[in-house]
Amino acid sequence: MKRSTKIIAGTAFAAAVAAGAGVAAAGGSDDSGEGPDVPITGDALEQAERAALAETGGGRVTGTEVGDEESYYEVEVTLDDGSQVDVQLDEDFAVVGSDADVEDDDAGAD
Structure with a gap:
């Protein structure tokens, strides 16, 4: 050559x-194909926290995201028992869904 x-x-x-x-x-x-998480800030953060905590009946906010794949806002709330709930909010901070953020401990079990 x-x-x-x-x-x-x-x-x-x-x-x-x-x-x-x-x-x-x-x-x-991240293999999920999602973009980077963008946290909620400012007045929107305060409104999102109030809405999420009202939905869960308490706990503490441990994470937030704007433009979540499931809703406009997502707020992660850790309850007093240590469990986590993801609260989905629309642009007006209305709850459009919530689900327990459960780790699959039986992933490798038969």
Whole structure:
């Protein structure tokens, strides 16, 4: 193989590897295909917290997200017993759903 052909082939290979790495880095390490979580801030945070805590009957807010895949806002509430509930809110802070955030402890069990 000629030297110039080897250089071109090597450069093309390096470019392909770099492009693949760039796509992988842009996609992040989360396999779900979601973008980065954006927390709720300002007055919206206060309203979302009030709505979520009213829905759960208490607890403490341990996470928030704007633009959740299930609703406009998501508020994670940790209850006094340590369990977690994800409360889904629309743009007007009305509850559109809530579910217990349960880890599947039997994932590997038969």
